[in-house]
Amino acid sequence: MKKKGVSPVxxxxxxxxxxxxxxxxIFMWGRSVIKENVxxxxxxxxxACSEINIRTSCxxxxxxxxxxxxxxxxxxxxxxxSDGKTTVKQPxxxxxxxxxxxxxxxxxxxxISECPQKYEIIPVILGxxxxxxxxxxxxxxxxxxx
Numbered sequence: 001m002k003k004k005g006v007s008p009v010x011x012x013x014x015x016x017x018x019x020x021x022x023x024x025x026i027f028m029w030g031r032s033v034i035k036e037n038v039x040x041x042x043x044x045x046x047x048a049c050s051e052i053n054i055r056t057s058c059x060x061x062x063x064x065x066x067x068x069x070x071x072x073x074x075x076x077x078x079x080x081x082s083d084g085k086t087t088v089k090q091p092x093x094x095x096x097x098x099x100x101x102x103x104x105x106x107x108x109x110x111x112i113s114e115c116p117q118k119y120e121i122i123p124v125i126l127g128x129x130x131x132x133x134x135x136x137x138x139x140x141x142x143x144x145x146x
Contacts, residue, residue: 038127038128038129038134038136039127039128039129040071040125040126040127040128040136041071045125045127045136045138046138046140048071048125048127049071049123049125049136049138049140049141050140050141051069051070051071052067052069052071052073052123052125052138052141053067053068053069054066054067054068054069054073054121054123054143055068055143056119056121056143056145057145058107058115058116058119058145059115060114060115061106061107061108061112061113061114061115062104062105062106062107063078063104063105063107063115063119063121063145064102064103064104065097065102065103065105065121065143066097066100066101066102067097067098067099067100067101067102068100069099070099071099071125072097072098072099072125072126073097073123073124073125074124074125074126074135075090075091075124075135076091076097076121076122076123076124077089077090077121077122077124077137078090078091078105078110078119078120078121078122079119079120079121079122079142080110080112080116080118080119081116081117081118081119081120082112082116082117082118083117089110091105117146118144118145118146119144119145119146120142120143120144120145121142121143121145122137122138122139122141122142122143123137123138123141123143124136124137124138125138
């Protein structure tokens with residue numbers, strides 16, 4: 001009786017391929033579990049985000065927001081909810097808002113002529129991670145305007 005099997009070369013290639021796939025899966029999992037530690041003023045970024053307080057208003061197509069917290073805001077993401085559609089706009093200029101400072105965004109710059117039904121301001125802070133500056137979006141600290 002003749003026995004047929006996989007040749008040693010094919011078996012080795014398959015084994016190496018499986019090992020490479022397993023290593024890639026472990027690497028991707030590890031990157032999602034171990035997040036980069038971004039800090040702002042000596043606090044972890046997520047904790048610094050909880051200390052941001054923004055007051056916002058919209059009048060005649062101009063959104064005004066004021067940083068009432070004690071953490072400077074690097075920029076913002078603007079989520080506009082109107083007519084059942086949601087769009088996210090990112091200002092093209094640096095909107096750095098220091099403590100107790102205000103900034104205005106003209107909605108005409110984004111093709112919107114009047115104040116939306118609802119909008120959300122999502123602050124972005126600039127922290128440090130491994131001695132480099134890194135932007136951190138405060139997704140858990142969203143400020144809603146209507």
